[in-house]
Amino acid sequence: MTRPDDLSGQCALRDRDAGAAGCGGDTSHQVIISTAGLPARQRFEAWRDLAVPYIDIKPPEDANAGFDATGRALRMGPFLLYAASLPAYDHGRTALRIRRDSLDHWMIAICRRGRQRQRSGDDVVALRPGVPYVLSMACAFEAQRAGAEIDWLALHVPRDAVPDLEPALAAALCKPLEGPTADLLAGFLGHVAGTMDQLGAADMPHVANAAQALLTAALAPCSEAGVAAQARIEPMQLARVKRIIRENIGAATLGPARLCTMAGISRSRLYRLFEPLGGVARHIQRERLRVARRCIEDTADGRSIARIAESVGFFDPSGFSRAFRQEFGCTPREARLAASLGQPQVDDGSLAVAAASRSDVMAMLRRL
Numbered sequence: 001m002t003r004p005d006d007l008s009g010q011c012a013l014r015d016r017d018a019g020a021a022g023c024g025g026d027t028s029h030q031v032i033i034s035t036a037g038l039p040a041r042q043r044f045e046a047w048r049d050l051a052v053p054y055i056d057i058k059p060p061e062d063a064n065a066g067f068d069a070t071g072r073a074l075r076m077g078p079f080l081l082y083a084a085s086l087p088a089y090d091h092g093r094t095a096l097r098i099r100r101d102s103l104d105h106w107m108i109a110i111c112r113r114g115r116q117r118q119r120s121g122d123d124v125v126a127l128r129p130g131v132p133y134v135l136s137m138a139c140a141f142e143a144q145r146a147g148a149e150i151d152w153l154a155l156h157v158p159r160d161a162v163p164d165l166e167p168a169l170a171a172a173l174c175k176p177l178e179g180p181t182a183d184l185l186a187g188f189l190g191h192v193a194g195t196m197d198q199l200g201a202a203d204m205p206h207v208a209n210a211a212q213a214l215l216t217a218a219l220a221p222c223s224e225a226g227v228a229a230q231a232r233i234e235p236m237q238l239a240r241v242k243r244i245i246r247e248n249i250g251a252a253t254l255g256p257a258r259l260c261t262m263a264g265i266s267r268s269r270l271y272r273l274f275e276p277l278g279g280v281a282r283h284i285q286r287e288r289l290r291v292a293r294r295c296i297e298d299t300a301d302g303r304s305i306a307r308i309a310e311s312v313g314f315f316d317p318s319g320f321s322r323a324f325r326q327e328f329g330c331t332p333r334e335a336r337l338a339a340s341l342g343q344p345q346v347d348d349g350s351l352a353v354a355a356a357s358r359s360d361v362m363a364m365l366r367r368l
Helices: 040-050 095-101 163-172 180-194 201-225 229-247 256-263 267-277 280-296 305-311 317-328 332-341 360-367
Strands: 012-016 030-034 056-058 070-076 079-086 090-093 106-120 123-127 133-136 141-157 345-347 350-352
Touching: 030 360, 070 180, 070 201, 070 360, 079 180, 079 201, 079 360, 095 317, 106 180, 123 133, 141 180, 141 201, 163 201, 163 229, 180 201, 229 256, 229 267, 229 280, 256 267, 256 280, 267 280, 280 305, 280 317, 280 332, 305 317, 305 332, 317 332
Parallel strands: none
Antiparallel strands: 012 030, 012 350, 030 070, 056 090, 070 079, 079 141, 090 141, 106 123, 106 133, 106 141, 345 350
């Protein structure tokens, strides 16, 4: 089997409007990945490692005969729109993978061609063609796809970007968005996906505002239908406390007592909110490690690993290294080295990326 690093420089990738990069900053507003031009036996592996490293994929039976796939990722303000045309394959996202990459974005997913059926816990969803569904990267799932070709569209929505929509999104999880406003949202996202090449960086704030307005309108029936008052309040409280944690991530005194004071909630309430996430202390540590990893993997961040660790509240280098390895399966130095090996390389005027590191789609998701 071909190793990922053997595919370096072969899977085409193009960045548009490259800009200055810092910790959490953009390197481009659009990335395009295609398996065209690769040897047939290497296409599936290249796609898996470059385009969707955040899911587990079962190879199609005829994967060795060729795997023609193209994906586009467009960063528009706080959102990421991902569009892909590819063969059908079964895939999933495990609880272990969720813990490892810490990605918990909401997704407004539309299967425009082909079929997808997935199970997440007790919820079973059969996506109807062209209909937007609310999914979450924080939920483990198993999915089956069928059809000659899958045309997939997904709007990735960070939880911090739309805190007021959190209750409605939670109420609509694994459900379709229906009605005229949902149709408008689906049509708008499809139009943006079809005109990516015509959009520049200056257009992105306006596109993002339109997307958020349409998403709010499409979710209105979910809010109006109502869920229990407690179920509506808890997601908002959790989102607010999470935001406080992120805003004070480098504070040595950040802990349950300080959070209760800053958020204005009781200790028992705080513990109840974070119980499904493994506890408040565990969440703080996971968030600190996630931010540290993002900075360590940002090649434009020239700070030492020790300085980065201190900036997110780890003042013991050896303790930070142990916690980092336990969380991500590698040391901070190994993560930095892998990121440095994955920088784009110029090849006949085009850009290519080393599959040994994370893909630019993954990097864009982390920056949301």
